[in-house]
Amino acid sequence: xxxxxxxxxxxxxxxxxxxxxxxxxxxxxxxxxxxxxxxxxxxxxxxxxxxxxxxxxxxxxxxxxxxxxxxxxxxxxxxxxxxxxxxxxxxxxxxxxxxxxxxxxxxxxxxxxxxxxxxxxxxxxxxxxxxxxxxxxxxxxxxxxxxxxxxxxxxxxxxxxxxxxxxxxxxxxxxxxxxxxxxxxxxxxxxxxxxxxxxxxxxxxxxxxxxxxxxxxxxxxxxxxxxxxxxxxxxxxxxxxxxxxxxxxxxxxxxxxxxxxxxxxxxxxxxxxxxxxxxxxxxxxxxxxxxxxxxxxxxxxxxxxxx
Amino acid sequence: xxxxxxxxxxxxxxxxxxxxxxxxxxxxxxxxxxxxxxxxxxxxxxxxxxxxxxxxxxxxxxxxxxxxxxxxxxxxxxxxxxxxxxxxxxxxxxxxxxxxxxxxxxxxxxxxxxxxxxxxxxxxxxxxxxxxxxxxxxxxxxxxxxxxxxxxxxxxxxxxxxxxxxxxxxxxxxxxxxxxxxxxxxxxxxxxxxxxxxxxxxxxxxxxxxxxxxxxxxxxxxxxxxxxxxxxxxxxxxxxxxxxxxxxxxxxxxxxxxxxxxxxxxxxxxxxxxxxxxxxxxxxxxxxxxxxxxxxxxxxxxxxxxxxxxxxxxxxxxxxxxxxxxxxxxxxxxxxxxxxxxxxxxxxxxxxxxxxxxxxxxxxxxxxxxxxxxxxxxxxxxxxxxxxxxxxxxxxxxxxxxxxxxxxxxxxxxxxxxxxxxxxxxxxx
Numbered sequence: 157x158x159x160x161x162x163x164x165x166x167x168x169x170x171x172x173x174x175x176x177x178x179x180x181x182x183x184x185x186x187x188x189x190x191x192x193x194x195x196x197x198x199x200x201x202x203x204x205x206x207x208x209x210x211x212x213x214x215x216x217x218x219x220x221x222x223x224x225x226x227x228x229x230x231x232x233x234x235x236x237x238x239x240x241x242x243x244x245x246x247x248x249x250x251x252x253x254x255x256x257x258x259x260x261x262x263x264x265x266x267x268x269x270x271x272x273x274x275x276x277x278x279x280x281x282x283x284x285x286x287x288x289x290x291x292x293x294x295x296x297x298x299x300x301x302x303x304x305x306x307x308x309x310x311x312x313x314x315x316x317x318x319x320x321x322x323x324x325x326x327x328x329x330x331x332x333x334x335x336x337x338x339x340x341x342x343x344x345x346x347x348x349x350x351x352x353x354x355x356x357x358x359x360x361x362x363x364x365x366x367x368x369x370x371x372x373x374x375x376x377x378x379x380x381x382x383x384x385x386x387x388x389x390x391x392x393x394x395x396x397x398x399x400x401x402x403x404x405x406x407x408x409x410x411x412x413x414x415x416x417x418x419x420x421x422x423x424x425x426x427x428x429x430x431x432x433x434x435x436x437x438x439x440x441x442x443x444x445x446x447x448x449x450x451x452x453x454x455x456x457x458x459x460x461x462x463x
Numbered sequence: 464x465x466x467x468x469x470x471x472x473x474x475x476x477x478x479x480x481x482x483x484x485x486x487x488x489x490x491x492x493x494x495x496x497x498x499x500x501x502x503x504x505x506x507x508x509x510x511x512x513x514x515x516x517x518x519x520x521x522x523x524x525x526x527x528x529x530x531x532x533x534x535x536x537x538x539x540x541x542x543x544x545x546x547x548x549x550x551x552x553x554x555x556x557x558x559x560x561x562x563x564x565x566x567x568x569x570x571x572x573x574x575x576x577x578x579x580x581x582x583x584x585x586x587x588x589x590x591x592x593x594x595x596x597x598x599x600x601x602x603x604x605x606x607x608x609x610x611x612x613x614x615x616x617x618x619x620x621x622x623x624x625x626x627x628x629x630x631x632x633x634x635x636x637x638x639x640x641x642x643x644x645x646x647x648x649x650x651x652x653x654x655x656x657x658x659x660x661x662x663x664x665x666x667x668x669x670x671x672x673x674x675x676x677x678x679x680x681x682x683x684x685x686x687x688x689x690x691x692x693x694x695x696x697x698x699x700x701x702x703x704x705x706x707x708x709x710x711x712x713x714x715x716x717x718x719x720x721x722x723x724x725x726x727x728x729x730x731x732x733x734x735x736x737x738x739x740x741x742x743x744x745x746x747x748x749x750x751x752x753x754x755x756x757x758x759x760x761x762x763x764x765x766x767x768x769x770x771x772x773x774x775x776x777x778x779x780x781x782x783x784x785x786x787x788x789x790x791x792x793x794x795x796x797x798x799x800x801x802x803x804x805x806x807x808x809x810x811x812x813x814x815x816x817x818x819x820x821x822x823x824x825x826x827x828x829x830x831x832x833x834x835x836x837x838x839x840x841x842x843x844x845x846x847x848x849x850x851x852x853x854x855x856x857x858x859x860x861x862x863x864x865x866x867x868x869x870x871x872x873x874x875x876x877x878x879x880x881x882x883x884x885x886x887x888x889x890x891x892x
Contacts (some may be wrong), residue, residue: 166494166499166821168815169490170490171490197497276873277872281872281874305487308815311877320876322873323869323870323878324812324878327812327815328819339836361467370882371486372486372881372883377473378469378470379468379484380469381465381467381468382469384467437469
């Protein structure tokens with residue numbers, strides 16, 4: 157089988173995507189697959205048309221890769237690919253829409269608001285921010301409505317920290333999500349469908365040294381301690397796994413995904429889902445795969461074979 | 464229960480490794496390497512302008528005639544014939560030295576490292592300009608030096624501020640090991656000390672009994688044809704002079720040098736041997752052969768003209784397109800202009816928006832160790848052709864306008880600075 161991993165692109169997560177792509181490709185080669193890694197650029201479509209691979213694995217993080225655009229193009233070119241379709245990507249990439257969908261399927265989500273810069277400008281930012289703080293209380297999580305790797309995300313503990321947090325979030329997109337901060341155990345649950353329906357792998361518990369799972373904590377080995385499986389009760393683990401599968405199905409995701417939660421006692425609170433999970437040396441999906449008894453290459457090879 | 468940190472040595476690192484983390488700003492520069500992005504961020508010399516065929520011939524001749532020497536270990540101080548040639552290269556900046564006074568290094572970056580290594584203990588003070596060269600700051604940080612920034616104006620380091628900084632350190636009982644300065648075509652500030660300023664700075668250092676570390680990679684790249692005289696030209700005992708072929712020949716060869724008083728030089732040689740045994744013989748002999756057989760000064764003049772044209776493109780575009788409240792330095796040589804943004808804009812916070820708009824710069828905070836520089840950015844004109852520079856400024860002007868709109872909405876409270884390096888690696892155009 158010839159496999160093309162698409163990684164890179166022009167988003168702020170380019171570097172993460174390239175590292176994910178190279179690592180996945182190497183893992184697949186160890187399984188005997190014929191793998192190429194290509195960037196998301198103007199040479200991609202001619203390449204797909206002139207020498208189409210058997211299967212594509214899109215691993216472009218951020219816009220274009222995770223917002224459904226790339227999936228749409230692959231569909232238009234009639235190229236088979238691992239991962240979710242365009243509609244599922246689109247509604248997952250927008251965290252506010254994703255929260256609405258999974259909430260309709262019974263999952264708990266943090267209350268919050270997703271607003272564009274324009275509404276703050278038109279109505280007056282101080283009044284809008286004050287209303288939100290009154291409604292949600294402090295602390296708040298402020299982050300771009302679309303995007304990953306915690307880029308532009310800020311934990312706001314005091315009201316005066318909110319305006320610069322808004323500026324930071326809008327640096328990465330036109331819309332910002334303001335959410336009630338949910339304290340608790342932070343976990344990521346990878347969901348994989350190897351042909352027998354989506355299965356949740358053991359939850360990975362995330363304990364950053366700084367207390368905040370920001371970009372540095374995500375991509376600097378040693379800055380975060382991971383527990384696999386998470387240090388949660390069996391009932392919490394079961395509930396978490398069920399919630400992850402529910403989110404995966406509710407959002408229409410396919411093949412693989414990663415769903416992030418905060419566990420606060422009996423509450424399993426959905427934060428977001430990812431259609432192109434990170435595959436870097438410090439990423440969560442590969443750790444979950446290892447705990448489930450898989451190598452990255454074996455999982456990817458099985459998914460490739462299903463297409 | 465113990466989890467996995469994915470790094471079993473996390474508790475073993477030296478304190479000087481603090482801050483060596485992944486950086487979201489660095490991640491943005493990964494995007495800047497794509498051809499769609501106009502990068503005004505990097506500092507790569509435009510080596511495409513070099514006579515490649517001539518260099519190929521030079522290398523071929525070197526291997527044919529002195530191949531065994533080129534591929535062998537060399538002297539820790541550097542090749543004797545190259546050191547003789549370096550004395551001629553330095554003549555235009557007024558540095559007259561004996562070849563024995565010179566230590567050849569793997570770029571002047573290594574010379575910076577060696578000087579800091581032999582002079583600085585943790586906690587020692589080094590005075591640097593505000594802003595200063597990020598590569599030097601990285602070296603000082605790695606030796607746990609206490610870096611103090613001293614104000615600059617349009618003629619570089621301000622003498623009164625230098626005097627005050629020295630006095631403050633003396634009063635506090637702190638040891639100032641040296642004053643690090645880039646007098647000509649400053650990186651990143653784009654300004655040049657005039658002769659009077661150089662004399663004042665040297666006099667202040669002499670009176671305080673403090674060494675001057677003079678970094679001069681751009682000295683031959685003045686656009687009006689005049690070559691500023693080095694501070695070292697006035698004093699061979701109080702000044703260590705650093706030179707480089709990275710901008711006049713090729714950065715990839717990694718050949719620079721230090722000129723130091725006898726006693727200092729002896730220690731630099733031993734420190735160099737401890738670090739790398741010897742600089743690359745292949746690179747040194749390539750440079751030596753190039754200097755011997757090629758009209759190297761004509762190439763320097765070609766570089767001057769090329770960079771002048773690009774400087775003009777940058778200045779013209781900024782004049783036409785940047786919004787009111789933006790100001791910048793007007794470099795008379797070198798690679799960079801230092802831009803101060805309208806009040807309230809944080810250049811670090813704005814960078815993601817700029818990269819989305821397919822233009823990149825280096826935020827000013829990268830050139831300080833103390834959080835200054837939020838309202839500033841460095842624009843480099845050394846690599847993109849003039850039309851791309853104009854397009855980059857057009858994009859950047861739009862980004863600044865959008866950021867002003869955002870600041871107008873939310874005010875200008877300082878945005879949290881992410882950890883890790885805020886500047887690109889050396890391989891970004």
